[in-house]
Structure formats: C-alpha cells, structure tokens
Amino acid sequence: xxxxxxxxxxxxxxxxxxxxxxxxxxxxxxxxxxxxxxxxxxxxxxxxxxxxxxxxxxxxxxxxxxxxxxxxxxxxxxxxxxxxxxxxxxxxxxxxxxxxxxxxxxxxxxxxxxxxxxxxxxxxxxxxxxxxxxxxxxxxxxxxxxxxxxxxxxxxxxxxxxxxxxxxxxxxxxxxxxxxxxxxxxxxxxxxxxxxxxxxxxxxxxxxxxxxxxxxxxxxxxxxxxxxxxxxxxxxxxxxxxxxxxxxxxxxxxxxxxxxxxxxxxxxxxxxxxxxxxxxxxxxxxxxxxxxxxxxxxxxxxxxxxx
Numbered sequence: 001x002x003x004x005x006x007x008x009x010x011x012x013x014x015x016x017x018x019x020x021x022x023x024x025x026x027x028x029x030x031x032x033x034x035x036x037x038x039x040x041x042x043x044x045x046x047x048x049x050x051x052x053x054x055x056x057x058x059x060x061x062x063x064x065x066x067x068x069x070x071x072x073x074x075x076x077x078x079x080x081x082x083x084x085x086x087x088x089x090x091x092x093x094x095x096x097x098x099x100x101x102x103x104x105x106x107x108x109x110x111x112x113x114x115x116x117x118x119x120x121x122x123x124x125x126x127x128x129x130x131x132x133x134x135x136x137x138x139x140x141x142x143x144x145x146x147x148x149x150x151x152x153x154x155x156x157x158x159x160x161x162x163x164x165x166x167x168x169x170x171x172x173x174x175x176x177x178x179x180x181x182x183x184x185x186x187x188x189x190x191x192x193x194x195x196x197x198x199x200x201x202x203x204x205x206x207x208x209x210x211x212x213x214x215x216x217x218x219x220x221x222x223x224x225x226x227x228x229x230x231x232x233x234x235x236x237x238x239x240x241x242x243x244x245x246x247x248x249x250x251x252x253x254x255x256x257x258x259x260x261x262x263x264x265x266x267x268x269x270x271x272x273x274x275x276x277x278x279x280x281x282x283x284x285x286x287x288x289x290x291x292x293x294x295x296x297x298x299x300x301x302x303x304x305x306x307x
Contacts, residue, residue: 136190218242
C-alpha cells in the first residue's frame, strides 16, 4: 500500500535519490563551463584577424609607388623640354661664326669667291656636272665677313630709311648671315644674267637643274617660299649640308623661337611656317654700293644680296 498521500505519514518512494534532482540542475555545470571558454576563443579570433589585417595593410602600403617623386620628375621633364628648343636669334635670324680664313678655298678663277674646303669641292663638281648638260652655274657670292655685313645691314638701312624689322626681312644683321659660315653660295644662270639675285631666277634652266640635282652634291635651298624665319624667297641662295659641322650650323633653325609680331608700321621678320631655314635677305631695289641688293633690272655684275 502506498501511504504517501496520507497525512502524517512518511511516504515510501521507490525512486532513487538521483531521480529527485531535476534534469536541468545536472546540466548546469556543463553550461557554465562552455560560457567561460567561448569568450576566450572569440578574443583570440579577433586578435588574430586584427593581426592579419595589419600585415595586409602594411604590405599594400609598402608596395605603392611614391606619387610625389613621380609627379616631380614628370614636371621637371615637362618644364625642361621647352628650354632645349630655345635658340638664340635676332629679329628671326640665327647667329653664325665667321669661318677661319685657313679653311676657305676659291671656287672662281680669280679667287675672289670662296667657300669652305668641303663645300668648294662639291660646288666645283656640281658646276662641272651641270656644264656637261649645257647648264651654266655662276657663283655670285660666297663667304662674307662680318665687317662686310655691317655695311650691308646698317648703312643701306640708313640710306633707304628702313625700319629695323623691315631691313631684317631682306638682310641679316652682322654676325647673323649664312655667308659668314663659308657654306652658303649665291648662284646665277650664266645664260640669263638678268635673273641674278631675283625671284625670277626660279624660271631659269639653272634653277630647274639645281632643284633636280643639287641634293646629289649636298646643297639645298636656304630660303624657300614661306620659310620659318620670314626671310624673302631666295631661289638663288643655296647652302652646303654635306658634313656634321654644316648640319649643326644650319639645322638649329628647326627649333627657332618666333619673335613677337611688330606694329603695323614696322614690318616683321616673324616666321610664317615651320620649315628649317636660316637668315637671308632678298633686297627690293638695286644699289651699286650694296653687295647684297637684289637687282630689279638685268645686271651680270651686281654683287650678292643674300645675308
């Protein structure tokens, strides 16, 4: 009989003492142990992730280029390149050194017209080749000293009442003429002397032959139409470019910095095209005292006007 329900009587249970402990109480120690362990691993994990992130950040930072140094270098190159293109010039004309007298050789029988040795040799060969084809190439002017150019520029400018920039269109200032170099020569047609030092020389058989054959002898026209220096067209003015010194001498014109445009009352020598050329002058009237004036009427004895 089970007296557990009777008052004053002690119940006689057959259940073991362990069965009186709720199931939840037996599990409590395990729950507390897990709650102590989980925060530790969370902290360790966070520290590990932080360390990895720091390493990655440092690695990326060290591999990046230095933008300041790169931009500075690029800037310096950009700024310095225009400096290399600047060329000393006066009124659009380039400076030239006077050739040493010891390097000059005659190209005429009387020895009055001379060129540097290499240019003289090639000019003689070119003239001989033209003669074999019935063409007469006559040298009118070759090497010219700086002293001669002073008269040609300043004295004639005063005689004609020309402003400086107008004179610069037809004559180079002293020290700025191709003829100083001993590489430049003015050429005429022996059969049509009326065209000497005149734009009409381009209509002669001599000019047509030069245009076709001069390059074989390392000669080129100095001042074609629309040349970069603003010098008048001179079909008679040719220069030798057959060695290193002559190339260095003339091809600086490639980077010529153009001068500012002058006022309307003072014509300018400002270049109008990018061609490589050097100062020369095409005079507009004749003068028996000016070796470089371009004749407007036939004259076989008129001296050269090329600057």
